[in-house]
Amino acid sequence: xxxxxARGVNVASISYDSREVLRAFADTYKLEYPLxxxxxxxxxxxxxxxNTNVSEDNQMLYGIPFPGxxxxxxxxxxxDKVFLPDYQYRPTVSELMLRNFADDxxxxxxxxxxxxxxxRISLSTDRCxxxxxxxxxxxxxxxxxxxxxxxxxxxxxQHVDVVFDGEIVGRQSFEFPPARPMMLKALGExxxxxxxxxxxxxxxxxxxxxxxxxxxxxDSLGKRIEPGPYKLIGTLRxxxxxxxxxxxxxxxxxxxxxxxxxDAPPAASKAD
Numbered sequence: 001x002x003x004x005x006a007r008g009v010n011v012a013s014i015s016y017d018s019r020e021v022l023r024a025f026a027d028t029y030k031l032e033y034p035l036x037x038x039x040x041x042x043x044x045x046x047x048x049x050x051n052t053n054v055s056e057d058n059q060m061l062y063g064i065p066f067p068g069x070x071x072x073x074x075x076x077x078x079x080d081k082v083f084l085p086d087y088q089y090r091p092t093v094s095e096l097m098l099r100n101f102a103d104d105x106x107x108x109x110x111x112x113x114x115x116x117x118x119x120r121i122s123l124s125t126d127r128c129x130x131x132x133x134x135x136x137x138x139x140x141x142x143x144x145x146x147x148x149x150x151x152x153x154x155x156x157x158q159h160v161d162v163v164f165d166g167e168i169v170g171r172q173s174f175e176f177p178p179a180r181p182m183m184l185k186a187l188g189e190x191x192x193x194x195x196x197x198x199x200x201x202x203x204x205x206x207x208x209x210x211x212x213x214x215x216x217x218x219d220s221l222g223k224r225i226e227p228g229p230y231k232l233i234g235t236l237r238x239x240x241x242x243x244x245x246x247x248x249x250x251x252x253x254x255x256x257x258x259x260x261x262x263d264a265p266p267a268a269s270k271a272d
Contacts, residue, residue, distance in 0.1 A: 004093070004097070007097070007101055009071070009097075010033075011033040011093070012033060012034045012035075012036055013033065013034070013035045013036065014036045014038050014043055014044070014065075015035060015036070015037065015038060016037075016038050016039065016040075016041045016044060016063040016064060016065070017037060017039075018037055018039060019037045022035040022036075022037055023035075040063070041063040041064075041065070044063070044065040047065075047070075049065040049066045049068065049083070050063075050065060051064050051065060051066055066083055067083070067084075067087065067090055067091075068081060068082055068083035068084070068091060069081065069082045069083075069091050069093060069096055071096050071100060079100065080096055080099060080100055082095060082096055082133075084133060084205075088131050088208040089131055089132070089133050089170070089171070089205045089208065090129075090131055090132050090133065091132070091133050092124060092125060092128060092132050092133060092134055092135070094124035094125040094134065094135060095124050095133060095134060095135035095203070096135075097124065097135075098124040098135035098137055098201065099135060099201060102137075102199070108122065108123050108126040108256050108257055108258070109121065109122035109123070109256075110122075110254045110255065110256055112236055112252050112254060114240065114250070115143075116142060116143055116146040116240035116242070116247065117140060117141060117142045117143060117146060117148065117238075117240055118140075118141045119138065119139070119140050119141075119236055119238075120137075120138070120139040121136065121137070121138055121162060121234065121236065121254060121256070122136070122137045122139075122256075123135070123136060123204070123232070123256055123258065124136070124137075126256075126257060126258055126259060127258070127259045127260075127261060128206060128258070128259075128260065128261065129206075129260065129261050129263070130168070130206055130207060130208050130209060130225040130227075130260055130263075131205075131206065131207070131208030132205075132206055133171075133203055133204065133205045133206070134203070134204045134205075134206065135201065135202070135203065135204075136162070136174070136201065136202035136203065136204050137199065137200075137201055137202075138160075138162055138174070138199065138200040138201075138202065138236075139197070139198075139199050140160070140194060140197065140198050140199070140200075141196075141197045142194070142195050142196060142197070142240070145242045145243065146195065146240055146241070146242050147182065147193040147194060147195040147240070147241060147242075148160050148193065148194050148195075148238045148239060148240050148241075149179070149191060149192060149193055149194075149238070149239055149241075150176060150178075150179025150192040150193060150194055151176070151179065151192060152192065153191065153192060157191070157239055157249070158237055158238060158239040158249035158250075159192075159237075159238075159239075160176065160194065160200075160237070160238045161174070161236075161237045161238075162174055162200075162202060162234055162235070162236055162237075163234065163235050163237070164204060164232055164233065164234045164235075165233055165234075165235075166230075166231075166232060166233045167207075167225075168206050168207050168225055168230055168232070168258075168260070169204070169205075169206070169207065169232070170205035170206060170207040170208070171203070171204075171205040172202065172203065172204050172205065173202060173203050174200055174201070174202035174203075175200060175201055175202070176198075176200040177194075177198055177199070177200065179192035179193055179194055180192070180193060180194075181193075182195075184241075185243075186243065186246075204232075206225075206258075206260070207225050208225070209224045209225045225260065226260075227260045227261055227262040227263075228259070228260060229257065229258075229259050229260075230257070230258050230259070230260060231255045231256070231257060231258070232255065232256040232257075232258050233253065233254075233255055234253070234254050234255075234256065235251050235252065235253055235254075236250075236251070236252045236254060237249065237250065237251045237252075238250055
């Protein structure tokens, strides 16, 4: 929260739940930001995120929104939004911060250093729940006279890429800025390259699994993701070249620590 306030960002949550339900929820989890009750889902409908897949007969869930985050500017316009295609993955506020403020100061990071470049890979946060989507930032700084390749590229060259693997890694993607065409005299070809400094952003979904008390899904989602410390394993691939030499493609492994939080217990109702 302190990091958000430092950026001038205020947080509020909107739900179709009643004030009583939200008050009990906020008290249980000691929440420091307002929970706004949208009974009848009027605001939810106005934002176009009303889940029409839920039948009116389902009194418990009818009116629920598709979960996501909005970043709204002081003039009321939507500056950015993050929504995911299903309920198993949820966006994180840290991902929005990374995208909009280049804010990776509080996150965990690793540096890859070679004779041609320095690459810094960072996560938007070092703590999350299973099923959340994190932001990933890649900052490249190349020595003068050196470049790496972008896309599209012939198969015998290696473009810059970052790939994560491991038991907790779900969906992932990376968006790189457009590479600039460069005429390489030694090759007699024009190739897409990056030189100097550039930044790319990625998304990393941490696998979700149901808590032990949810029996109806059985083993359909595979091994349960337990809370605790993990090491995210990634591979940075690139090929660095200069006017005089072209190094062979490299695939450098790295690790980033990530702690998965335990599922929060359900908030007690007044009836309990």
